[in-house]
Amino acid sequence: MNRIDQLFETLRKKNGTALMPFLVAGDPTLSHTSDLICALEEAGADMIELGVAFSDPIADGPTIQAAGQRALASGVTLSAVLDMVKDIRKKVTLPICLMCYYNLLYQYPIEQFAERAADVGIDGVIVPDLPPEEAGPWRGAAIRAGLRTIFLVTPTTPHERVEKIDSLSTGFLYYVSLTGVTGARKELPRDLTLALDRTRNEARNPVAVGFGIGTASQVAALAPHADGIIVGSALVKVIEQHQNSSSLVERVKSFVQELKRPLM
Amino acid sequence: MKAYFGPYGGQFVPETVMYALTELDQAFRYYRRDRQFKKSLAAYLRDYVGRPTPLYLAEGLTGKLKGPRIYLKREDLTHTGAHKINNTLGQVLLAKAMGKERIIAETGAGQHGVATATAATLFGLSCAIYMGETDIKRQAMNVTRMKLLGAEVIPVGSGSRTLKDAINEALRDWVTNISNTYYVIGSVVGPHPYPTIVREFQYVVGKEARQQIQKAAGRLPDVLVACVGGGSNAMGLFAPFAKDAVRFIGVEAAGSGIESGKHSAPLCAGRVGILHGTKSYLLQTDEGQISEAHSVAPGLDYPGVGPEHSSLKDTLRAEYVSVTDEEALEAFQLLSRTDGIIPALESSHAVAFVCKRASEFKKEDIVVINLSGRGDKDLDIVAQYLKEASHE
Numbered sequence: 001m002n003r004i005d006q007l008f009e010t011l012r013k014k015n016g017t018a019l020m021p022f023l024v025a026g027d028p029t030l031s032h033t034s035d036l037i038c039a040l041e042e043a044g045a046d047m048i049e050l051g052v053a054f055s056d057p058i059a060d061g062p063t064i065q066a067a068g069q070r071a072l073a074s075g076v077t078l079s080a081v082l083d084m085v086k087d088i089r090k091k092v093t094l095p096i097c098l099m100c101y102y103n104l105l106y107q108y109p110i111e112q113f114a115e116r117a118a119d120v121g122i123d124g125v126i127v128p129d130l131p132p133e134e135a136g137p138w139r140g141a142a143i144r145a146g147l148r149t150i151f152l153v154t155p156t157t158p159h160e161r162v163e164k165i166d167s168l169s170t171g172f173l174y175y176v177s178l179t180g181v182t183g184a185r186k187e188l189p190r191d192l193t194l195a196l197d198r199t200r201n202e203a204r205n206p207v208a209v210g211f212g213i214g215t216a217s218q219v220a221a222l223a224p225h226a227d228g229i230i231v232g233s234a235l236v237k238v239i240e241q242h243q244n245s246s247s248l249v250e251r252v253k254s255f256v257q258e259l260k261r262p263l264m
Numbered sequence: 265m266k267a268y269f270g271p272y273g274g275q276f277v278p279e280t281v282m283y284a285l286t287e288l289d290q291a292f293r294y295y296r297r298d299r300q301f302k303k304s305l306a307a308y309l310r311d312y313v314g315r316p317t318p319l320y321l322a323e324g325l326t327g328k329l330k331g332p333r334i335y336l337k338r339e340d341l342t343h344t345g346a347h348k349i350n351n352t353l354g355q356v357l358l359a360k361a362m363g364k365e366r367i368i369a370e371t372g373a374g375q376h377g378v379a380t381a382t383a384a385t386l387f388g389l390s391c392a393i394y395m396g397e398t399d400i401k402r403q404a405m406n407v408t409r410m411k412l413l414g415a416e417v418i419p420v421g422s423g424s425r426t427l428k429d430a431i432n433e434a435l436r437d438w439v440t441n442i443s444n445t446y447y448v449i450g451s452v453v454g455p456h457p458y459p460t461i462v463r464e465f466q467y468v469v470g471k472e473a474r475q476q477i478q479k480a481a482g483r484l485p486d487v488l489v490a491c492v493g494g495g496s497n498a499m500g501l502f503a504p505f506a507k508d509a510v511r512f513i514g515v516e517a518a519g520s521g522i523e524s525g526k527h528s529a530p531l532c533a534g535r536v537g538i539l540h541g542t543k544s545y546l547l548q549t550d551e552g553q554i555s556e557a558h559s560v561a562p563g564l565d566y567p568g569v570g571p572e573h574s575s576l577k578d579t580l581r582a583e584y585v586s587v588t589d590e591e592a593l594e595a596f597q598l599l600s601r602t603d604g605i606i607p608a609l610e611s612s613h614a615v616a617f618v619c620k621r622a623s624e625f626k627k628e629d630i631v632v633i634n635l636s637g638r639g640d641k642d643l644d645i646v647a648q649y650l651k652e653a654s655h656e
Contacts, residue, residue, distance in 0.1 A: 107550070
């Protein structure tokens with residue numbers, strides 16, 4: 001059974017919510033990332049969302065853009081990220097979901113990428129610039145390889161389209177909390193919990209919410225309304241602040257423990 | 265409208281943008297046939313832009329090259345000095361019809377930014393222009409023009425700090441402010457329906473040229489030549505001749521030379537990939553990271569190209585060639601001397617190609633070059649080049 005399916009199956013039984021931290025692979029280096037993934041699992045992360053750096057990340061705000069630049073500067077490549085995951089799979093069991101812009105998959109190319117990703121122990125892939133209309137070749141390859149294909153719905157997605165996107169998604173459905181790019185926000189949209197309830201009622205898949213979420217109180221407020229909560233920029237910020245410090249791993253760990261507390 | 269040109273084009277965008285693209289597609293399909301909209305746009309193009317622009321037989325250049333008869337489609341004579349205004353007036357009028365309050369755009373050379381700011385001011389909409397820091401430095405005059413026109417110029421300091429990064433930032437703004445904001449893309453690039461919308465608003469260039477050359481020469485031309493960055497002036501010129509036995513030549517920027525790797529010639533030397541919502545030829549690494557483009561002409565400094573050009577290349581309907589910075593700078597000076605016309609550095613690439621290959625044409629051949637913009641904005645760059653050349 002795919003690790004993502006297993007996770008949500010387990011959580012469904014106890015009515016729990018997954019904590020899904022996001023970090024950029026290779027920020028500041030791949031060996032840091034490898035250490036951080038182990039620490040995140042120990043801190044209570046239920047799934048890792050691993051971003052692959054791209055030169056033109058149009059869906060990302062300044063924090064994740066900067067992390068991507070650090071990763072690219074350290075020489076990280078998609079192949080190297082996959083090798084790192086293969087290595088880390090000896091140590092961790094939590095599901096790992098890759099977040100990768102389409103051109104990198106397209107150039108790999110797609111079929112080979114899907115096979116290799118499944119082979120190293122990736123469980124699912126999110127492609128932020130690939131709406132379902134364009135996803136035919138990718139979905140085919142991913143399904144054949146046994147990867148979950150996670151699509152996104154947003155506050156601007158019309159009702160009937162949510163249904164269609166849900167039907168093409170496997171693993172979970174990614175609900176983007178706001179109209180905008182990634183980045184921690186002080187306040188989330190007021191009608192977010194309503195929108196989440198509605199989406200969850202209609203969706204076949206578990207629904208994870210991301211974008212803008214960065215504090216334990218936000219996690220606590222959203223937990224009853226989501227199957228998973230993704231925290232990206234706020235965590236990346238912690239990595240940025242402590243990237244040159246020997247306490248990096250400890251800082252990240254305690255930040256994630258704090259986020260996890262409302263979910264225990 | 266089709267989202268694809270052969271295998272190229274499409275809508276590779278974040279989900280948030282999908283509904284706005286659908287809304288835009290529907291609005292464009294409606295208004296392009298709407299009598300009032302068409303009448304209004306035609307009146308602005310005539311009375312405000314100064315259309316039709318002349319088709320001028322460049323006697324000086326023709327005499328000098330002893331090659332084909334060279335006609336120039338004088339887009340440099342439009343209000344704001346480049347073909348860009350045809351598109352921005354159309355799109356901002358469309359934005360207004362759609363009830364949008366705010367206009368955003370990216371700009372490289374600043375011509376599209378100026379043309380967008382102009383149209384926004386004309387129709388009373390607020391306007392923000394994203395421009396790379398590198399371009400802000402080398403096109404200072406256009407920055408001043410945009411500010412005078414009431415636009416906010418937002419410097420972009422990420423990546424290569426040029427056009428590609430300005431598009432990234434404009435897309436991020438659009439994703440954030442999608443309900444009240446209209447994004448005016450400046451070329452035949454980006455997700456569907458933009459490549460079609462921009463081509464249709466630039467169609468007027470070729471449509472006029474087709475009538476004008478028949479009147480002046482009694483027949484259709486043999487060859488059309490236009491520079492290609494994103495490729496809007498080329499598509500505007502080519503499209504109305506699609507079914508005619510007329511050769512299309514698109515001239516990309518070879519920068520310091522294709523072999524140097526410092527160029528902006530994805531059709532000549534790139535690979536197919538996905539950037540800014542569309543599948544097309546691209547400059548990129550083996551892995552798929554987008555490479556920085558290089559050209560002395562800021563308007564050509566883009567690692568991608570319109571998807572329809574990629575299709576025209578593969579089907580061999582159009583030929584794509586490249587000329588270097590140096591060749592373009594020479595053509596810039598040559599046309600200034602032979603005909604008293606100072607062309608934009610972008611358009612100088614098209615002129616340079618004809619200069620270079622003049623001997624391959626027959627004397628009775630007719631070549632139409634799209635003189636897409638005027639060179640006032642480039643005087644600093646050219647002065648710098650001449651200074652360096654005289655020191656060597």
